[in-house]
Amino acid sequence: MPTDSLAEIVAAVGKEVADAHRGAGKVADYIPALARVDPNRFGLAVITCEGETAEFGDAWLPFSIQSISKVFTLTLALERLGEALWTRVGREPSGSRFNSIVQLEAEKGVPRNPFINAGAIVVTDAVLAGRTPEAAIADIRDTLRRLADNDTIEVDKEVATSEAATGFRNYALANFMRGFDNLNGPVEDVLQTYFHQCSLRITCRQLARAGLFLAREGLDPLNGNRIVSPEHARRINAIMMTCGHYDASGEFAFQVGLPGKSGVGGGILTIVPDRAAVAVWSPGLNEVGNSQVGTLALEKLAARMKWSVF
Amino acid sequence: MPTDSLAEIVAAVGKEVADAHRGAGKVADYIPALARVDPNRFGLAVITCEGETAEFGDAWLPFSIQSISKVFTLTLALERLGEALWTRVGREPSGSRFNSIVQLEAEKGVPRNPFINAGAIVVTDAVLAGRTPEAAIADIRDTLRRLADNDTIEVDKEVATSEAATGFRNYALANFMRGFDNLNGPVEDVLQTYFHQCSLRITCRQLARAGLFLAREGLDPLNGNRIVSPEHARRINAIMMTCGHYDASGEFAFQVGLPGKSGVGGGILTIVPDRAAVAVWSPGLNEVGNSQVGTLALEKLAARMKWSVF
């Protein structure tokens, strides 16, 4: 009996999960543009290191990348600063909520890791590197376009404006770190860059493609481009595994068994080392803020494909 | 043998302390305008409920009021909001440093008391009350002028500008509370008002006069004006006693035994209930940020006058 193909498994898992759970969870509603998203959307896209692709549902529809962008700014910052980045941000799990300021006070303005908000803001400051926010935002967007091999990726200005208008906690974090001399750029420039990077719109298809270099030790397996060193790729994957899902990173490690990063837009990027990259999108979030149906789809897909590293 | 007069005691205590300790402590140096202050300055002024005055040294020289202004904005806010103010700020000692943000996170954006920075910012927001910062600053300045019976009290613009340029922690606190909906005004307006109120320049003579209403249950004993209700006056005094000296409020209660409020400009306002108000100024601070020589002078004066309430 022939083994099911990747396409068959993706279709089967997608259908099973979508039929049973479509619309579950609670769509992020802290800004209007996110609250308006149709909760019934569900997309899934896989791309392997050999270039095979498989998709299900709304894999072609753009959604708000939100915190998944932190993976790509970390990539940029690591290439720019190298190990020096780690004097400004840690790489250990935080044990606190994504926007907690308590740890920052105890540790003198050095965030625990690049995926909590404070850490991502430091990383964005490193990417900003004295440029204008416009230049840095264009750089981040173009990096994502290049990695995704797609020139249509764009910032959603309405989302960026709303993020800025309601992002008091992020202003607090940035000013707090600035007070500890752990931001070089002006708070406003750093945060504008940060809010715009979170407001990029991307499809599952594009996102999986953009993350594929992390499955092959930093080398894009389809075009041979070296994106980051093998060491940096391993570092990013390790951080995705231990810190990629806020207060439920341990849970995701168990359920899916793969490095991943979620965003409140309902997307999740997952890396299958040496094999593939997977992107899923379903807007409803579970109580810790990760896509509820998306996580479930990844769990089932990883089980079917025997992808869990554990 | 006749008892020493107030003037004699003030002169004796002033001379004794100034001779032995003048210049002790460390002048605040986080902004240039404060760092430039002559560390050898020392002023002491007492005014009684009967209108008797006694002074020593530089009691006629203006200095930066800094956190002592919090007493007067609290007075204004209490009169404006009454007990409703206490839904937005507590009135218990904090047990944390004056600029800690940890307690704020645990208690959902409600500061412990009106004298830690976060609490004072909320109070300033209550005073701002939808006006422009210019209007609110003028109101605070005019209140102080009226209480001090002196029209020369003015904001030091250089200090205000420096405070704003380096006040990242205050921006963090304000944005943090704004994120919890505990600021009504725009962060920038509230903080500009706050930085300006802290930058008012006042003399010991004026400061003692301005605080005198707190010694007589809210009634200015010299002109009969009712400034606050007896209850509010008692409340302010109680908060000065338990929270007026940052992390050394308990120590001040022991040493001096009177309600007081210090500022990093080196000033301290102290209330002798039913008797008098005292202001002292000496720029050098002890390690918790209170005027070192000023505290000593108050301790000796309170002992000589048998003013300690304990």
Place this chain on the structure above:
Amino acid sequence: MPTDSLAEIVAAVGKEVADAHRGAGKVADYIPALARVDPNRFGLAVITCEGETAEFGDAWLPFSIQSISKVFTLTLALERLGEALWTRVGREPSGSRFNSIVQLEAEKGVPRNPFINAGAIVVTDAVLAGRTPEAAIADIRDTLRRLADNDTIEVDKEVATSEAATGFRNYALANFMRGFDNLNGPVEDVLQTYFHQCSLRITCRQLARAGLFLAREGLDPLNGNRIVSPEHARRINAIMMTCGHYDASGEFAFQVGLPGKSGVGGGILTIVPDRAAVAVWSPGLNEVGNSQVGTLALEKLAARMKWSVF
């Protein structure tokens, strides 16, 4: 028209408060012996520095002293160790609940003040001073007997046993501090002493008498005995003012305006400097753990007598 006498005022306040509020609040129920206490009890006793006494209600009935005992062990420890005590326990308000362990970790096993549980345990360790718990308990009891001029004061063994059987948090605090080398005696000995001191039974009449030395700078005004130095008496009063009512010390300072210490048995000892000592007892507690009706009675009495120091 003649001024009301102390006795008349005590009777009037006692009757007014008891009539309107008797039984209000919630009796401590974490151990059976406390839970059984009749919630309608209400006692009030005043003794002046001239020896005048006035009482109302159940002032002659013994109740469980609980945390009020901390005033007397602090007295003992200060006389024994003097200023050296302050290397082991602070004297600033804590801003945390009475049994919080968080501050202890941040400050390496040194409690904020002698009235939070951790601080009181350190003070008890200082009183234990290498003796057996029996000897230390007898010492504390005898001190209280001597101060109260009454030999019937006794430990309630049932309460002490229950406290020990349910005092896990206190065991946690003691072991935690032992781990920081801030306890000299064995944990079990220190805690047995502590639980017994909290289980002493005393009447309002006895308690007011026992605390009277604090109203006269450490000198018992009725028999001329020097109990503590004036400086130590002032220190104890200052700590009572700033830390005597858990998370509501600032509130008590405002409402009553006097140094005081409460216990979960429903008693409160209050000092009127240079005038008198007051003890009140009503078992129902408010939400922060202080006697609800007792606090009210003190507030009214202080207002009538114009005793507030503010």
Place this chain on the structure above:
Amino acid sequence: MPTDSLAEIVAAVGKEVADAHRGAGKVADYIPALARVDPNRFGLAVITCEGETAEFGDAWLPFSIQSISKVFTLTLALERLGEALWTRVGREPSGSRFNSIVQLEAEKGVPRNPFINAGAIVVTDAVLAGRTPEAAIADIRDTLRRLADNDTIEVDKEVATSEAATGFRNYALANFMRGFDNLNGPVEDVLQTYFHQCSLRITCRQLARAGLFLAREGLDPLNGNRIVSPEHARRINAIMMTCGHYDASGEFAFQVGLPGKSGVGGGILTIVPDRAAVAVWSPGLNEVGNSQVGTLALEKLAARMKWSVF
């Protein structure tokens, strides 16, 4: 050219690391029995799912298992309580030191994960399950003997006694959780069991063998015994990956890229899913308390064998 065999690689890595770094790090010295250990010891043992073994150096010498025992008590507790265990202990990284009590207070006595001390104590309580400490200790020891297929594994009584005599922080944690009703057994029984389990002596050879079931989804690949369900095995591995190395779990995930658990005795157990189990021992610890040379050896071995999951 033939590929190097496992034995050759283990020998080469062992020699390279031992030659260059033997004795590096700081031996745990909080109890005499640990402080006496020869810092130059170094052992390494690998066992594959096919039963192939390879060793280097002191792989035959017993050392103190310490926190690595937590893997085996977690195994026992999961089989006993199943998912109900997770109501009493979390499974997320803690972001705090291994013995912190702060998180416990904020989260009402529920430890973050089974590998911080508080969590391990809860797990031990679940294993104790109403039995005597002697019975529970024998159960844990026998489980380890059975898994390691070796009957000589024994508790070091001197170590257990010393742990108990100096374990004030653990007493604090246990009493604290008992106060939140998150321990069922008497504190003393739970801790005696805990101290004894940490005092088991085991060799690298035995430890690798004992952990092998975690490499094959809970099934011992050499004798076919089902130790835990595949789901529980995956859970344990995920927790080892995200929480196995105290405050350096993220770092270990990057450096070695495998689930692992360290102990202050200098040992580390590492699982290579679907392939092998590895144990290393070198007593000198790095500044976060993990074996310095042991970690290095694992890093090099994982790199040579291409075992990192990232």
